[in-house]
Amino acid sequence: MNKTLLTLAMALAASGTALAAELPDNIKAAGKVVVANTPNYPPMEYRDPATNELMGLDIDLGTALAKQLGIEVEWSDIGFEQMISSLTTGRVDLIESGMSDLPKRRDALDFLDYMKSGAQFYSTTAHKDEFKQPTDLCGKTIGMSRRTSFPDETAKWSAANCEAKGLPAIKVVGTEGSADARTQLKQGRVDAAVQGSETLPYLMSVDKGAFFTIGEPYTAVYQGIGFDKTKPELRDAYIDGLKALMENGEYKKIFTKWGLEGAMLDGIYINGEARK
Missing domain, CATH: 3.40.190.10 (Periplasmic binding protein-like II)
Structure with a gap:
């Protein structure tokens, strides 16, 4: 040395x-x-x-x-x-x-x-033409881990961006974790899901072509x-x-x-x- x-x-x-x-x-x-x-x-x-x-x-x-x-x-x-x-x-x-x-x-x-x-909306590529911006999720069923802050944050986002503009509220579905939300999403039981923005690039690289993000993260933490x-x-x-x-x-x-x-x-x- x-x-x-x-x-x-x-x-x-x-x-x-x-x-x-x-x-x-x-x-x-x-x-x-x-x-x-x-x-x-x-x-x-x-x-x-x-x-x-x-x-x-x-x-x-x-x-x-x-x-x-x-x-x-x-x-x-x-x-x-x-x-x-x-x-x-x-x-x-x-x-x-x-x-x-x-x-x-x-x-x-x-x-x-x-x-x-930050919390990020995403869905399966089958919905890519349907969900072009976050407000397209108003009235839809969205899955996310119930153990996180995502359900409360999504309800607040919905109140400000959906209900306040006369659009139907997002239907928040609490799941047993992010993996469960993805499973429900693939099974068609929810229309979209929420995860931390830091996890989605990895998820999309592993399961290529399966998912896409909708808009930018809607929280900053x-x-x-x-x-x-x-x-x-x-x-x-x-x-x-x-x-x-x-x-x-x-x-x-x-x-x-x-x-x-x-x-x-x-x-x-x-x-x-x-x-x-």
Whole structure:
């Protein structure tokens, strides 16, 4: 190893040691964090059908953050609706699972935001001539995961863009998850569906020619890593870890790998606010 590379390696090692010192004592003693994750939301988190290996942007980012802090990750497969209670009761240390940073969740959580997202309408290509713009969905049946913020957001969008203009309301159908919504869409049980805008390019690349998006995302939110609001030490260590990944290029490398460079943030955001 030449002198320049050796100096860089020593600097990175020293940085990791310094960040590890910021961790809460129980995390340092365990040498790991237990992270809530539901692997059913590609490309954020999913299992490789061939190997059952856990993979996705959240997995890569979570692993890189833990490495930066000198600890391991233990991924805990927990239903999305159970994640916040699992965190506040101490079953897990943090949440990293494509969770939107919403004001109503901030009563219990602090979010370290790491990407931009938005709710997006889409349908099967059989409807491409029928649904040319979002308002063509007024009066139609739209499927979306009931565990997410999508049902409320879609009802609000419908009130403003359909009912307020004398058009029939969208019929919101809560599903058991995004995969269930896609199944119902393919079976013709719903006319269209909603997913996070970050997931649709991957979905359309895997199932070529099956789907198309309708308009632009109709919400703008951040996705964040969730921490127990009463335990800020772990959050603060992760803030410094993410800052280090942004500075050394690893953050951009991960987003580029998953084709989501457009979802990257330009700095550190906590609970939707830029940290100075």
